Every structure is written in C-alpha cells, then in structure tokens.
Amino acid sequence: MFGLGSQKKPSSHANAVVTGAGSGIGRAFALEIGRRGGAVLCSDIVLAAAEETAALVRQRGGQAWACHCDVSDLDQVEAMACRADEVLPAPVDLVINNAGVGVGGTPIGEVAIDDWHWTLGINLWGVIHGSHVFVPRLRKAGRGGIINVASTAGFSAAPLMGPYNVTKAGALALTETLAAELAGSGVAVTALCPTLVKTNINANGRIVGDSSRLFDRLMARFGMSAERVVNDALNALDRGDLYVMPQFDARMIWRAKRLVPRTYAMGTGLINRFGASRLN
Ligand SMILES: NC(=O)c1ccc[n+]([C@@H]2O[C@H](COP(=O)([O-])OP(=O)(O)OC[C@H]3O[C@@H](n4cnc5c(N)ncnc54)[C@H](O)[C@@H]3O)[C@@H](O)[C@H]2O)c1
Incomplete structure (x- = not known):
C-alpha cells in the first residue's frame, strides 16, 4: 500500500494519458x-487508430x-505531455505506459540485432x-498513478522470446524502483503482468514461424479479454498493489520461479523442445 488514504481513487475521474491506445489493451x-x-x-504511433479509440470513448459518453x-x-x-496539458481539463494524474510490440520465435544469438533494438526501443525505452x-x-x-x-x-x-523477456523484466525493475522512490508520495505504481490477452500483438509484431502459429492458437483458446485485464489493473492501482497478475x-x-528456479528453467526448456511441436 502506498498511503493513498482518503484521496480519490487514481482510476476514477482521471486525467489520463494512454500510450499504444489504438489497439488491444491500450x-x-x-x-x-x-x-x-x-x-x-x-496516443499511438498510428494516429488513425488513436483517433478511432478516442471516437469510441466519446461515443460512450467519455471525454477523449x-x-x-x-x-x-x-x-x-x-510533445504528448504538452498536448495533454492543452486538452485535458486538469493536469495528468494517470499514466498508462502500454505501447509495446512482440518479438519471438528465434533463439538468442540468431535473433536479428535490429529486432533487439526495435523491441527495446518501444517496450523498454517507451516506459523509461x-x-x-x-x-x-x-x-x-x-497524487495519481502509473500503470506500466x-x-x-x-x-x-x-x-x-529473449528480446521481449528482457524488455518486460526491465519494465518490472523500473516499476519496482519507482514504487520505492514514490513511497509515501501519494502516487501509486502498478506493474501489469498478464499472460495471454486477446489483442493484435501477433499481427502487429515480429513473432515468426511455429511460435507465431502456436501463439495464435493459444491466444484464441486461453487468451483473456483485454477488458477484463484492464479492469483488474485499474482496480489493483486503486488498491495500491504493486503487481497485478490477472491470470x-x-x-x-x-x-514456481521463486520456489524451484532451476527445475523451472529446465521444465520450460524441455516443454519448448518436446512439447511445443505437439501443441502446434
Ligand atoms: N496480448 C498479450 O498477450 C500481452 C500479454 C502481456 C503483455 N502485453 C503487453 O500489452 C501491451 C499492449 O499490447 P497489445 O497486446 O494490446 O498489442 P496490440 O498490438 O493490439 O496494441 C499495441 C499498440 O501499440 C502501438 N504501438 C506500437 N509501437 C508503438 C510505438 N513505437 N509508439 C506508440 N505506440 C506503438 C500499436 O500501434 C498498437 O496500437 C504491450 O506492452 C504488450 O507487450 C500483451
């Protein structure tokens, strides 16, 4: 908990900025x-998609x-922060660092350096x-809140998933550090850590080969809706939770990672080597 006391909940009546808001979770x-x-x-790198989202918010009676x-x-x-100052009715008090891309299907050493730069640039530098x-x-x-x-x-x-894993571990470390630095400040910080969510991440990313086909099948079968994930995340922020794992x-x-780290690593490696082909 971060001493939110009797302040208003960060998710309610917020003046918010959402990155990567043109699709999926954003x-x-x-x-x-x-x-x-x-x-x-x-906001989004694809302006037309961000405009579509804003129009949907307005259609439902919101301001966007x-x-x-x-x-x-x-x-x-x-520049986005300046734009927020111009258009929002009050200073920003909720920031959703959401924009991200998927890269996968190639082991470290073979994954292109350009894919490392691309993923780190968006998923990690974006949050930084x-x-x-x-x-x-x-x-x-x-006051206010941040969801990374x-x-x-x-x-x-x-x-x-080397590049993707590294960016998300970095985003977690950044969020944990922020939680410590902002303790007692009235600003809540939450890291959202879902598994599969039904979005366009595969179509928009660089997940290749069998991994891409497997990802689509698993997402269709087990993926949670973005609406549910987001609802859990905003409620977690309101409670002052540092982590939210909706699934x-x-x-x-x-x-498992904490209790039996070595067995866990061996297990994921073996599942990848022998199990993925059966699931495919
Ligand atoms: N879908 C999942 O299974 C899943 C699981 C865990 C975490 N996530 C994370 O959720 C976040 C949102 O992804 P999503 O699943 O909704 O994917 P998505 O592809 O549906 O949406 C991502 C949005 O980010 C935008 N974007 C891409 N590059 C950008 C950039 N450089 N600057 C600004 N916007 C940019 C895209 O245009 C798109 O609108 C990502 O950070 C992703 O890593 C997704």
Whole structure:
C-alpha cells in the first residue's frame, strides 16, 4: 500500500494519458478510464487508430482526444505531455505506459540485432521515456498513478522470446524502483503482468514461424479479454498493489520461479523442445 488514504481513487475521474491506445489493451484502458468518468488522451504511433479509440470513448459518453506519439522517441513523449496539458481539463494524474510490440520465435544469438533494438526501443525505452516525463509532474502533484504494462514474460524467461523477456523484466525493475522512490508520495505504481490477452500483438509484431502459429492458437483458446485485464489493473492501482497478475497461470509461474528456479528453467526448456511441436 502506498498511503493513498482518503484521496480519490487514481482510476476514477482521471486525467489520463494512454500510450499504444489504438489497439488491444491500450484501447481497452482508454474505454474503461472513460467509463470511470475520466478524460483521456489516446496516443499511438498510428494516429488513425488513436483517433478511432478516442471516437469510441466519446461515443460512450467519455471525454477523449488523440495524438500521434512514437514512445521510443523522447521528444515525441514530451510533445504528448504538452498536448495533454492543452486538452485535458486538469493536469495528468494517470499514466498508462502500454505501447509495446512482440518479438519471438528465434533463439538468442540468431535473433536479428535490429529486432533487439526495435523491441527495446518501444517496450523498454517507451516506459523509461513515459516515466522520465511524467513522474516529476505526478510527484509534484502528490497524487495519481502509473500503470506500466509489463508481462508475465518479465519473469517467466520462456525460450525464444529473449528480446521481449528482457524488455518486460526491465519494465518490472523500473516499476519496482519507482514504487520505492514514490513511497509515501501519494502516487501509486502498478506493474501489469498478464499472460495471454486477446489483442493484435501477433499481427502487429515480429513473432515468426511455429511460435507465431502456436501463439495464435493459444491466444484464441486461453487468451483473456483485454477488458477484463484492464479492469483488474485499474482496480489493483486503486488498491495500491504493486503487481497485478490477472491470470492463474501467471501467478503459478511467479511462485514456481521463486520456489524451484532451476527445475523451472529446465521444465520450460524441455516443454519448448518436446512439447511445443505437439501443441502446434
Ligand atoms: N496480448 C498479450 O498477450 C500481452 C500479454 C502481456 C503483455 N502485453 C503487453 O500489452 C501491451 C499492449 O499490447 P497489445 O497486446 O494490446 O498489442 P496490440 O498490438 O493490439 O496494441 C499495441 C499498440 O501499440 C502501438 N504501438 C506500437 N509501437 C508503438 C510505438 N513505437 N509508439 C506508440 N505506440 C506503438 C500499436 O500501434 C498498437 O496500437 C504491450 O506492452 C504488450 O507487450 C500483451
């Protein structure tokens, strides 16, 4: 808990910025924040998609605006913050660092260096830029919240997902550090760590070969809806929870990794080598 006391819940009537709001989890965040009475600046590298999300929020009675922002570029994140100052009815008090891409299917040593740079630029530098720009504002205001969209990949260390795993572990470490630095400040911080969520991440990313086909099948079968994940995340932020793992398998992986790390690593390796081909 972060001493939220009697302050208003960070997710309700928020003045929010959501990155990667044009699709999937980001779009669901924008819609839910609007439903909770908030005003939201929807940003995305694809402006038309952000505009579509903003229009959906408005259709449902919320207040929303759209802007272009590539989160891998600090100048663009700063410009997004200026845009938020212009359009939102009050200073930003809720930041959702969500924009992200998937890379997978190739082992470390074979995955292209360009794929490392691309993933780190968006998934990790995006969260760093969002924190760098907005944390001073929130700290000064002494209230509000930040949700960093990490993933179970931040601790599951699944094979063939090296770049993605590294970015999400980094996002987790950043969030944990922020939680310590912002303790007692009135600003809540939450890391969202889902497993599979039904979104466009595979179509939009660089997950290749068998991994891409397997990902689609598993997502269709076991993926949770983005709406449910987002609802859990905003409620967790309101409670002052540092981590939110909406799915049972995420919580099991979290425990196994800590209780039997060596067995866990061997198990995931063997499942990958012998089991994935059967699931495919
Ligand atoms: N879908 C899952 O199973 C899953 C699981 C765990 C975590 N996540 C995380 O959820 C977040 C959202 O992904 P999603 O599943 O909704 O995928 P998605 O592809 O449906 O949405 C991602 C959005 O981010 C935008 N985007 C991509 N690059 C960007 C950039 N440089 N700057 C700004 N916006 C950019 C895309 O245009 C898209 O609108 C990501 O951080 C992802 O890693 C997803």
